[in-house]
Amino acid sequence: xxxxxxxxxLLTVPLPFTEVVLQGIAPGGGLFVPDRIPExxxxxxxxxxxxxxxxxxxEIFWLFEMDLSATKVTSVARRAYGDNFDHPRVAPVVAxxxxxxxxxxxxxxxxxxxDMALQxxxxxxxxxxxxxxxxxxxxxxxxxxVATSGDTGVAAxxxxxxxxxxxxxxxxxxxxxxxxxxxxxxxxxxxxxxxxEVQGDFDDCQSAVKAVFGDQGFAEELxxxxxxxxxxxxxxxxxxxxxxxxxxxxxxxxxVSQGHCRLGDPIDVCVPSGNFGNILAAYYxxxxxxxxxxxxxxxxxxxxxxxFLATGTYRIEDRRLVKTASPSMDILISxxxxxxxxxxxxxxxxxxSWMDDLSTSGMFRLDDLTFERxxxxxxxxxxxxxxxxxxxxRVYREREYLIDPHTAVAWEVADRxxxxxxMLVVSPAHWSKFPADVMRALKGLHAxxxxxxxxxxxxxxxxxxxxxxxxxxxIDAMRSRPVRFSNxxxxxxxxxxxxxxxFLTSSARP
Numbered sequence: 397x398x399x400x401x402x403x404x405x406l407l408t409v410p411l412p413f414t415e416v417v418l419q420g421i422a423p424g425g426g427l428f429v430p431d432r433i434p435e436x437x438x439x440x441x442x443x444x445x446x447x448x449x450x451x452x453x454x455e456i457f458w459l460f461e462m463d464l465s466a467t468k469v470t471s472v473a474r475r476a477y478g479d480n481f482d483h484p485r486v487a488p489v490v491a492x493x494x495x496x497x498x499x500x501x502x503x504x505x506x507x508x509x510x511d512m513a514l515q516x517x518x519x520x521x522x523x524x525x526x527x528x529x530x531x532x533x534x535x536x537x538x539x540x541x542v543a544t545s546g547d548t549g550v551a552a553x554x555x556x557x558x559x560x561x562x563x564x565x566x567x568x569x570x571x572x573x574x575x576x577x578x579x580x581x582x583x584x585x586x587x588x589x590x591x592x593e594v595q596g597d598f599d600d601c602q603s604a605v606k607a608v609f610g611d612q613g614f615a616e617e618l619x620x621x622x623x624x625x626x627x628x629x630x631x632x633x634x635x636x637x638x639x640x641x642x643x644x645x646x647x648x649x650x651x652v653s654q655g656h657c658r659l660g661d662p663i664d665v666c667v668p669s670g671n672f673g674n675i676l677a678a679y680y681x682x683x684x685x686x687x688x689x690x691x692x693x694x695x696x697x698x699x700x701x702x703x704f705l706a707t708g709t710y711r712i713e714d715r716r717l718v719k720t721a722s723p724s725m726d727i728l729i730s731x732x733x734x735x736x737x738x739x740x741x742x743x744x745x746x747x748x749s750w751m752d753d754l755s756t757s758g759m760f761r762l763d764d765l766t767f768e769r770x771x772x773x774x775x776x777x778x779x780x781x782x783x784x785x786x787x788x789x790r791v792y793r794e795r796e797y798l799i800d801p802h803t804a805v806a807w808e809v810a811d812r813x814x815x816x817x818x819m820l821v822v823s824p825a826h827w828s829k830f831p832a833d834v835m836r837a838l839k840g841l842h843a844x845x846x847x848x849x850x851x852x853x854x855x856x857x858x859x860x861x862x863x864x865x866x867x868x869x870x871i872d873a874m875r876s877r878p879v880r881f882s883n884x885x886x887x888x889x890x891x892x893x894x895x896x897x898x899f900l901t902s903s904a905r906p
Contacts, residue, residue, distance in 0.1 A: 398434070398461040400634065402426035403734050404751070405744020412463040414524035417517070417635035418538065420628035421609055426748070427735050428634045434459035436685035438660050441645060445653035449486035450477040452649070453516070453642045459684070460638065468523055476516035476639070480505050482868070487512060487643040489650040489820070492795050496810070497656065498803070498823045499647045505870055506580060507826035508724075509674065510551035513631075513639040518555040518562075520635050521627070525561055539624045539896070540564040543605040545598040545670060546573040546724035547825060549591070550580040552629040557586030563624070563903065565896055567592045569601045570884070573723050575851040576829045576871065583877035590899045591880075596887035597717040599728050605630075607889035614893050622900050631673030632731050640677035641684070647820055648686050656818055662689035663818040666810040668802045669693050669701060670725035672732035674822065679736065679773060689817060691774035694809035696720045697781055700728050705776030708767035710750075713758030720781050721801040721833040721843060724825070729754070737762075740769045777809040781843040784808070788837030798865045800825045801833050828871045831855045838862060 399410035404426035411419070416428045436459070444452045453473040462469060477486050483503040490498045504511025521538075528536050540562060542552045549566040556564040566581060570593050573581075581591045594601040608614060609626055618624040631637060644665065652659045665688050667675040675693050682688040695702045697718045704710045712728045720726055738747050753760040762770065779787070787804040791797055799807065803823040810821050827834045831854040832847055838861045841847075847854065852875055855867045885895045 397463060398430050398432060400428040401431050401744075402428055403738040403744060404748040406748075413460065413634075414463050414520075414527055417520050417524050417633065418528060418536075418625075418627055420626070420630075420633040425606070425610065425751070426744070427632055427732070429735055429738055430460065430634075433680065433683045434461070436645065438685070438687075441649050441686065442652060442659045444646060444649040448477075449646060450474045452646045453477060453639065456642045456645060457638070464523060464527075472516060472519040472523060476519055480515060481511075485650070487646060489647050489654070490797075491654070491656060492797055495814070495818050497651065497818060497820050498797070498799075499643065499820055500823050501643060502823065502826040504551070506547065506550045506554050507829060507868055507870060508547035508551060509640075509822070509824040510547045511554070512643055513636045514548070514551035514555040514629060516639040517629060517633070517635040518559055521556075521562070522559055537561045537622075537624050538563070538627045539618060539622075539900075540627050540629050541605055541608060541896075542566045542629045543598070543602040544568045544573070544581075545727055546577045547829075548630060549573075550577065550584060553581060553584040553586065553589050553591070556589065556629065557584065558588055562588060563900070564589045564629070565592060565899060566590075567594045567601050567605055567885070567892065569598045570595050572598050572601070572719065572726060574830050576831065577723070579852075579879075580874055582879050582881045583874055584880070585877070588903070590883070590903075592883045592885045592892070592895050594885050594887050594892070598726055599717060600887035602727075602729065602731070604887050604889055604892045608892055608896070611889060611893070624900075630731070631671055637673060637677055637680070637732075640674060641680045644678045644681035644688070645684070645686050648688070651818060651820070660687055662687045663820055664688070664690045664692060664813070664815060665820045665822065666692040666694055666806045666813070667822045668722065668725060668806040668824060669695065670698070670727040670730065672701065672730040672736065674824065675774070676732045676736055679739070683739070690815075692809060692813050693774050693776040694806040695776060695778040696722045696725045696784065696805050697778065698726055698728060699778035701730055701733075702776035702778040704733075705770065705774060708762040708764075708770070709759060710754060710761075711759040712754070721784050721830065722805050724802060725805065736770070737766070740766055740773075775813060777812055779805045779808045785833055785837045785841075785843045788834055789840060792838065792862060796864075798827050798834065798862050799823060800827045800830050826868060827858070827865065828855055828868055831858050834858050835861070
């Protein structure tokens, strides 16, 4: 059985999959990683092409030797990837000419790639809960605490809504998500959930959440007063990353079956990245044997990752987070990079030292050998806001294909780094989540040009300007849902803990 260690080598005994999903973050602040990476033979990848997506996911999950029965793993995959997605292939690959292919990851209920994991991870979470009992024999209860820069929040709320023995609280940065993303969150139905608007940017929001996880006194209070343990649905949780590996393997199988490449031939993959989880999943798919040659990491104007991949120095000191048209990437502290560094070095104390340096001085620098290994795996580049908007318009004019700003960042970077290999561009979100910037692109406006209408009104106008791109049913239904949450919280641990106490107290009332 594959067990899990942590990136900072502070865990004394490796843990099984179910325990890792429930805990979320490792003791001492590190992240869980598998103690070995399973291998895929080319024939196994080719065989996936004849399977529905849920079965492809099952095949990959089995390779990770979970402490769950085959029946339970299959049940999770079938329930996660069914008619809750609006496309029969779930994560289709679309050929767009000139060796360019889009991996559409936005066919789930909240129209973003986070559904690919968060329709699945809560099912694993619930299954793990049933196996983990208190000394008295009853299931454990958990509070899932999430920081989001946009799409994770609503996907987590959707996935965990009304699940037994689970409460969920989502925190998003004030002014740091699109109006549609915000409305999706604050109107989400469910009796076990709440949403907090946190003052500051995403890094402030994420730091406050991490500080709550690190507060042992608060953990004891939750256990004693509410019979709750903390967990996370962010991509720091391995249960989020594992389902993301699947769609890269699946996409390669589709490219082969559609005749775009021969089995075993390499492809390049370009991923828009903020917190580094999406591109890290592609790296794990490559490590397993998927023929990915080069990973291209695309950043927006918050280009800390692009600079790091160019120099080997990760520096956030003196940087100011920039609000862009691609808010889910407006991040300076990319949490999942820690996993990548561990996989390159297998050196927990070294990773811990780098993370300590980042925390205390706002920077760390890789040694030459690790930097060389990193550069062999991926290259980075970034796109400014104006170019992002122009790219949306250009792609629609040239290919009649409407993309969101995050896809546009990846598309532009893919153009710059295209080679004589198929280039898979990851499309993480549907255009309807960002109608204002899509409208600017279609009308040829500048990124900072104001629009007189609000985002809800712009949805129908974009559809008229780009025929064949209707407003999705889920977004249309959201427009009529009432706002349920308007909680504004200061961006520090104490304020967030007070807000959580108030939520738990109110939700406990009959």
